[in-house]
Each structure stands twice: as C-alpha cells, then as structure tokens.
Amino acid sequence: MDLEMGNMFFIAGGTLAIPILAFLASFMLWPAALIRIYYWYWRRALGLQVCYTDCESYRFCYSTRGKSGSRPSLLMLHGFSTHKDMWLSVAKYLPKHLHLVCVDMPGHEGTSRTNAADYSIEGQVARIHQFVDSIRLNKKPFHLVGTSMGGNVAGVYAARYPAEVSGLTLICPAGLKQPHESKFVKHLRVLEKTQNIQNIPLIPSTSGEMDEMIKLVSHIRYKIPQQILQGLVDVRIPHNDFYREAFMEIVAETSRYSLHENMHLITAPVQVIWGKQDQVVDVSGASVLAEALPDCQVELLENCGHSVPVERPRKTASLIIDFLIAQQNIGNGSSKKLS
Numbered sequence: 001m002d003l004e005m006g007n008m009f010f011i012a013g014g015t016l017a018i019p020i021l022a023f024l025a026s027f028m029l030w031p032a033a034l035i036r037i038y039y040w041y042w043r044r045a046l047g048l049q050v051c052y053t054d055c056e057s058y059r060f061c062y063s064t065r066g067k068s069g070s071r072p073s074l075l076m077l078h079g080f081s082t083h084k085d086m087w088l089s090v091a092k093y094l095p096k097h098l099h100l101v102c103v104d105m106p107g108h109e110g111t112s113r114t115n116a117a118d119y120s121i122e123g124q125v126a127r128i129h130q131f132v133d134s135i136r137l138n139k140k141p142f143h144l145v146g147t148s149m150g151g152n153v154a155g156v157y158a159a160r161y162p163a164e165v166s167g168l169t170l171i172c173p174a175g176l177k178q179p180h181e182s183k184f185v186k187h188l189r190v191l192e193k194t195q196n197i198q199n200i201p202l203i204p205s206t207s208g209e210m211d212e213m214i215k216l217v218s219h220i221r222y223k224i225p226q227q228i229l230q231g232l233v234d235v236r237i238p239h240n241d242f243y244r245e246a247f248m249e250i251v252a253e254t255s256r257y258s259l260h261e262n263m264h265l266i267t268a269p270v271q272v273i274w275g276k277q278d279q280v281v282d283v284s285g286a287s288v289l290a291e292a293l294p295d296c297q298v299e300l301l302e303n304c305g306h307s308v309p310v311e312r313p314r315k316t317a318s319l320i321i322d323f324l325i326a327q328q329n330i331g332n333g334s335s336k337k338l339s
Contacts, residue, residue, distance in 0.1 A: 039085045061110025062103040072166045073099040073142040077150030083109035093317030119246040121258040141166035159265035169271045175259030182282040219277040219305035270296035271323045275304030
C-alpha cells in the first residue's frame with residue numbers, strides 16, 4: 001500500500017513538474033515564444049478572435065469581439081511599432097456587449113507590408129479606410145480610438161471621412177505642433193543633424209535599449225526581468241528595418257504635422273486623453289486641440305506617460321465608456337446610461 005501510494009505521489013509530482021519545467025525552459029531559453037503565448041492566452045480569455053480580411057493582394061489582420069448593434073462600434077488604432085494586442089489591457093475593462101475591432105496598422109504584425117507610401121499618415125488613412133470598407137464597419141458611424149501614431153491617423157481619418165465617424169478619442173496623438181518639445185523630439189533634432197537613423201530610441205536592438213525605451217514611454221517604472229526584455233527585443237529585431245522605414249515616413253514633412261493641418265476639418269465629438277508626464281509627445285498638444293476644437297473633452301492623467309493604455313488601462317476604458325454614454329445621451333436627448 002505504501003509503495004503504491006509512493007508511486008502515485010511520484011507520478012503526480014512528475015505530472016506537475018512537466019509544465020513547470022516547460023515554463024521555466026521557455027522563460028530562460030525562448031522568452032519570445034512565451035510572449036506570443038501570453039498574448040494568445042489573453043485574447044482567448046477576453047473573448048477576442050483574430051480575423052483576416054483581404055483586399056485584392058493586401059491583407060489586414062485584426063481582432064474583434066462582439067457584434068455591431070444599436071451602439072457605435074469601436075475601431076482602435078495602435079501606435080508605432082506595436083500591434084493590435086496593445087489594446088488587450090483596455091479591452092479587459094470595456095463592456096463585452098460593445099463591438100470592438102483592433103486592427104494591425106499597415107505593415108505591422110499580421111497586416112501586409114508593402115512600400116513606404118503606405119506608411120505615411122495619408123497612406124495609412126487610405127489603407128484603414130480600405131479595411132473599414134472591407135469589413136463593412138462603415139455601414140453606420142463608428143467610434144474611432146487612436147493612440148500616438150494611431151491618434152494622428154485617427155484624427156486625419158475623421159477629417160477625411162466625417163460621415164463615418166460618430167466620435168473620436170485621441171490618446172497622446174502625434175501629428176501636432178506642440179508649444180513645448182518633448183524629450184524624444186529634442187533627441188530627434190540631434191538625430192536629424194547627424195543623420196543617424198540607427199539610433200532611434202523607439203527602435204531598440206538590445207535588451208538595454210529596450211529597457212531605455214520602456215523608461216521613455218512609461219512614467220511607471222516596471223521591474224522587467226532580463227529574459228523578458230531580451231524576448232521583447234527578439235520579437236522586434238526581425239522587423240527593425242521596416243520600423244526605420246515607417247518611422248522616416250511618419251516624421252517626414254508630409255506626415256509630421258498631419259493632425260495639426262487637418263484638425264479644423266474634424267466635425268465628430270472629440271475626446272482627448274493625455275499623460276501629464278509624456279516624454280514622447282508633449283502634453284502641451286492637448287491645449288492645441290482644445291483651442292482648435294473648443295467643444296472637445298480633455299482628460300489629463302497624473303503620474304502617467306506616453307503609454308496611457310498600458311499604464312492606465314482601467315481609467316482609459318472608463319473615460320471612453322463615459323464619453324460614449326455622454327454622446328449617446330446627447331443623441332437620445334435623455335439621461336439614460338449604457339449598462
């Protein structure tokens with residue numbers, strides 16, 4: 001009996017040890033694979049499904065949850081060198097009955113990589129409109145959310161296609177002429193003089209550079225293990241040449257101030273969310289939008305940097321929901337709230 005019991009515990013212990021050892025091996029040897037598994041797990045846990053849509057030879061990759069209904073769908077545009085999964089932490093706090101669409105921007109992650117023309121702001125706007133048409137998201141007006149580069153694209157999209165956009169949330173958007181330059185923009189001035197495009201802080205090639213980039217984009221100081229930092233770099237390195245090409249397009253003269261040049265054409269209700277400690281796109285840009293769009297709603301977040309959806313996901317979701325409720329109530333002429 002004791003021998004049988006001992007064998008049972010040995011088998012049980014061995015069974016538990018296998019996944020634990022597999023996790024540790026992945027963590028130490030294949031951190032990039034572990035990061036991909038992490039995103040896969042959270043998409044499933046949050047009910048988001050990855051889909052593809054083809055427009056001739058061009059393919060868009062996106063994740064979606066819910067179905068289009070009486071309330072506006074949400075289309076979410078991520079920032080430079082990230083992907084659709086950056087919205088997972090915000091999606092966690094958004095009502096599941098809302099129709100949510102998070103698309104990989106042109107050239108990023110699972111969306112087709114073509115040529116430089118597609119990576120300019122106007123090029124990205126054209127491609128996102130192609131995506132919206134392909135999944136028929138514009139059969140009724142939708143709410144558009146964009147952060148950083150995606151905020152620039154979202155603002156210009158709303159200016160180009162006002163009938164399609166019921167509301168607009170801009171989170172630390174690029175594309176403005178800020179009264180004050182950020183730490184990142186000052187660094188870019190130096191790079192422009194030296195023509196050194198290999199040293200762009202948003203395109204790390206080592207774990208140390210990745211750590212510095214995270215410190216640049218986040219006010220919160222994360223203690224990230226070396227293996228995870230290396231995994232984050234390993235995932236990005238194969239795409240760094242593309243990131244450099246795309247970056248040069250979005251900071252070129254034709255794209256750098258696209259939102260600023262088009263904001264007067266925006267007719268949809270606008271919400272602006274900005275981290276007060278943003279070192280990438282200075283928070284003074286919020287006052288530029290407030291002056292150009294007097295009715296826009298501005299929310300400045302304390303102790304928050306450029307990565308608002310990552311640093312303050314619950315607050316971001318709450319502000320978006322409140323804004324949607326307010327716009328719905330104005331449209332209905334009532335005080336009823338979204339449940």
